Amino acid sequence: MSIRVGLIGAGVMGADHARILSREIPGVALQSVCDADIARARAIAEATGALHAGADPWAVIADKSVDAVVIASPDDTHAPLAKACIEAGKPVLCEKPLSQSASECLDLIAAEVKAGRRLVQIGFMRRFDPAYVEMKQTFARGVVGPALMMHNFHRNVCAPSNFTGQMAITNSAPHEFDIARFVLDADYQSITVFRPEFRDAGKAGAPVFMVLKTLGGQLVNVEINNNAAYGYDVRGELVGEKGSVFLRSPVHSEIHVNLQTITTYPADWRPRFAEAYRLQNSAWANAIATGKPVGASAWDGYAASLTAEAGVASLASGTAAKIALVAKPALY
């Protein structure tokens, strides 16, 4: 019996989830597709064989023919829809960020604790990326010694058209906030956010440079540049007392011509993290079948949102902002 999935959001990310779920994950069937733009929902449903297309996300969650839900709608809808999935008793893969408000995350966590089981997986797919997994495993084996720092670059060609305000911090950077916690097995005590001074400094997606300190005193720096222009480029290096682990991006070929060697950057995150998304979505489907949750939890979503909230405050104040998680429920 296939797991019948309802997809909420048929934009860039939703369409990619639809492709993955309908073509690459055995034992999963896309049951319905929902988007505010009904034509977009219908197009994805037609392309993937989903039985229904609609514009009401609450109806998807309530639909008795839907066993599990993927949320890939706009950021501010994630937490309310995920909470409705909890209340309906349905497993949900919720795209990051869980929310732009830490308190909204805590409200959802309370609902999941009350339900008594983990139903929410957050779409921090880098936890499944083979390069980051190797980085974490190498560090955990002690190969490079105790961690001192982790450097992170996260560059998009250009900011998505829906980018406003501080989404470099609240939408893009949560990937680094989460993956550094995951790789280092650490939590943060503070964040300081800087912005280079240039003519477009106030433009949505303008670069930000962040320095986080972990509870153990390690430093994590994160550069987010959503208007890097040259290509989609995510880099990372974990620096230990005895060495470092540098993230290699998958390059499948290089061109040798005209006295040059040419490799190509992807245009956006989908090619760079294609394997990570496939592994994440496959692990999510397997977790539903086995009842053993995997990946980032709602707690991890809260930790990333709290960090982003502190980052926005630091950028506004020009000083370091403290990060203090509440006590973690036993469920996590």
Ligand code: ISE
């Ligand atoms: C987007 O939402 C993603 O999740 C991508 O992985 C990230 O690179 C991009 O900056 C985000 O806007």
